[in-house]
Amino acid sequence: MEPAHDKRDAILETALVLFCERGFYGTPTSLISREAGVATGTLFFYFATKEELIDTLYRQVKSEAAAALKTGVDREPAIKQKLCRVWENAIAWATENPDRFRFMEQFAHSPFVSSMAHEEGMSHFLFLQDLVRDGIRNGIIRDYDPVLLCSILAASLSGLAPRIMAATDPDQRLLLTRQALAFLWNGLAMDPDAGEPCTTAKRRGKNKRSRQP
Numbered sequence: 001m002e003p004a005h006d007k008r009d010a011i012l013e014t015a016l017v018l019f020c021e022r023g024f025y026g027t028p029t030s031l032i033s034r035e036a037g038v039a040t041g042t043l044f045f046y047f048a049t050k051e052e053l054i055d056t057l058y059r060q061v062k063s064e065a066a067a068a069l070k071t072g073v074d075r076e077p078a079i080k081q082k083l084c085r086v087w088e089n090a091i092a093w094a095t096e097n098p099d100r101f102r103f104m105e106q107f108a109h110s111p112f113v114s115s116m117a118h119e120e121g122m123s124h125f126l127f128l129q130d131l132v133r134d135g136i137r138n139g140i141i142r143d144y145d146p147v148l149l150c151s152i153l154a155a156s157l158s159g160l161a162p163r164i165m166a167a168t169d170p171d172q173r174l175l176l177t178r179q180a181l182a183f184l185w186n187g188l189a190m191d192p193d194a195g196e197p198c199t200t201a202k203r204r205g206k207n208k209r210s211r212q213p
Helices: 004-022 029-036 040-046 050-070 079-096 098-106 115-123 126-137 146-166 170-188 199-205
Strands: none
Touching (some): 004 029, 029 040, 029 050, 050 079, 050 126, 079 170, 146 170
């Protein structure tokens, strides 16, 4: 027999793809269960309603994304490098998980996700506000509202990630990431010319010549 957690995971993975392709109303639970290879009763055993299913999926994707964004941040020596690491991690996660990125974008402000799920999802990203506040206290980042600055960063990711993801050449993708990092840092920094460059992206590409977009 198929393990219970495999059935639950199959339902969630199938729902993720279908919600992205067809939206909330266009994705009946009968279709999810059929595509997942489980009985409709099995779906309702794990998720009492479609709303509960999408809330669970939203919480899971947000948690996964936040964990990916935090990877290696604590090992960076300064605020600028930490924020650059977060941005690079965000681009890497979006590139490696296009369905999850699309789902998160599609349902970020959706009324089909409960306010509780939205709040829990956003709580995973409070570490970014803490980084920004540290930068403001240390005179590195402009003394603007931290929530506003994080909102700008999130909106920038929404707009820039698809452009970077569309680049099939690794060198081109690296170049676009570096350009985006420079642009974002110049907007955040109290003194845009201060400090070392974003080490990770620059180090990987410093000996390569990349084509201009």
